[in-house]
Amino acid sequence: MDVAIVKYNAGNIYSVNYALKRLGIEATITADPELLNKADKVIFPGVGEAETTMNYLKEQKLDVIIKNLKQPVLGICLGMQLMCRYSEEGDVNCLGIFDTDVKRFIPQKHEDKVPHMGWNTITQVKDGLFNAELENQFVYFVHSYYVPVNEFTAATTEYIHPFSASLHKDNFYATQFHPEKSGSVGEIILNNFLKL
Amino acid sequence: MLAKRIVPCLDIKDGKTVKGINFVNFRDAGDPVELGAQYSREGADELVYLDITASHEGRKTFTELVKKVAANISIPFTVGGGINELKDVDRLLSAGADKVSINSAALRNPKLIEDIAKNFGSQVCVVAIDANYENNDWICYLNGGRIPTEKHLFQWAAEAESLGAGEILFTSMTHDGVKDGYANEALATLAENLHIPIIASGGAGKMEHFRDTFTLGKADAALAASVFHFGEIGIRDLKHYLREEGINVRL
Structure with a gap:
């Protein structure tokens, strides 16, 4: 299988690549439109800041390429947020694949720390990236901004309030958490994506 | 609900795992990648x-070791x-590390915290x-606990937070290696003062100590080394115990 990882200034490209290697996949890390278009699966990782990253994607014309991909695409963390319409982080318009906004966590009490960092459970999981056994399993999160629950929500997590742990629309899939850092549960989710 | 974290710490010297008792007298405790993989499975x-x-x-x-850990x-x-x-931060993150921990360098040059947060994000x-x-x-020490400074724990932790630290890893030298519990009173004060996660370190000897640092010490994560390296406490057993004690942990 031909898996491409979108190459840009994101922090976790190599972690994603290592996770795929553990699953026996030799991915291509590339920003070449031709290679991205012809891949069977595309992964759009992301750790960083929304505005800087969006500007970079636009400069490289990756914004147009990503939103027009036809094969299964998986956005991870900032990758998922950039697939939304708009982000409060840097007050920036994003790719608009998911018609929803990205908001900053506002602590409601002293114990609510931002970023939301660590292992939390996913609930109300939907087919596609998830199977029923993944209900209530722990996955690893690190983020200060979140996508509210909306019509595209494919899994929900509770922190301060419920938010979208995952989104799905047509061929676009996304996780707020890091499957590449979520141990054996993360491996199942990555495998489910590879099987789509 | 966000789980409390159990964090084994591996001290590495010349590519091997060691653990100090009160920061001196090292004993050997195995291959770092193997040990890490085993902890991950547990x-x-x-x-x-x-x-x-x-x-x-x-x-x-060490950089080569970081690459192997990231791969495995x-x-x-x-x-x-x-x-x-x-x-140094760039080199280690590029090798595959998720976060970096800075200690003496931050005390000597607090601006380093700000620079890391700006360039790589606070979470790193x-x-x-x-x-x-x-x-x-509570007096802060440099160079692995060898040189006292003018800094006091609570002030320094607050300063680090305001400069952009994503987490505080507090090791009580008073409790480290003694195996009689974590510095829960100081940890609880840190939790009240700060808005970022706190990792408790130094003093784990029994499973109850982990429970107490999450309840009394209000820690977000508990770090330990020798009790895990020498098999005195199994991580899986510890997590079952903590869940029975009403603490939310990942099982």
Whole structure:
């Protein structure tokens, strides 16, 4: 299988690549439109800041390429947020694949720390990236901004309030958490994506 | 609900795991990648690898080790030791580490915290503080607990947070190696003062100590080394115990 990882200034490209290697996949890390278009699966990782990253994607014309991909695409963390319409982080318009906004966590009490960092459970999981056994399993999160629950929500997590742990629309899939850092549960989710 | 984290710490010297008793007298405890993978299988939530070799050669060996850990282990890990400037951070993150822990370098140059947060994000920046309780005060130490400073624990932790630290890893030198519990009173004060996660370190000897640092000490994560390395406490057993005690942990 031909898996491409979108190459840009994101922090976790190599972690994603290592996770795929553990699953026996030799991915291509590339920003070449031709290679991205012809891949069977595309992964759009992301750790960083929304505005800087969006500007970079636009400069490289990756914004147009990503939103027009036809094969299964998986956005991870900032990758998922950039697939939304708009982000409060840097007050920036994003790719608009998911018609929803990205908001900053506002602590409601002293114990609510931002970023939301660590292992939390996913609930109300939907087919596609998830199977029923993944209900209530722990996955690893690190983020200060979140996508509210909306019509595209494919899994929900509770922190301060419920938010979208995952989104799905047509061929676009996304996780707020890091499957590449979520141990054996993360491996199942990555495998489910590879099987789509 | 966000789970409390159990974090085994591996001190690395010349590519091997060691653990100090009160910061001196090291005993050997195995191969770092193997040990990390085993902890991950048993249910560790994160790993910390601390490079205690300061030499240039040692640093190269450590960077190679970080690459191997990243390739083999599917949970987050933090690396620390010998990080003095941004290019050290860049080197270790590029090798596959998720976070870096800075200690003496931050005390000497607090701006480093700000620089790391700006360049790589706060979530990457763990500020480690070694402090000893003496004359009714918590005094911060440099160089692995060898040199006292003018800084006091609570002030320094607050300063680190305001500069952009993503987490505080507080090691009580008073409790480290003694195996009689964590510094829960000081930890609870840190939790009340700060808005970022706190990792408790120093003093784990029994399972009850972990429970107490989450309840009394209000810690977000508990770090330990020797009780895990020498098999005195199994991570899976510990997590079952904690869940029975009503603490939310990942099983």
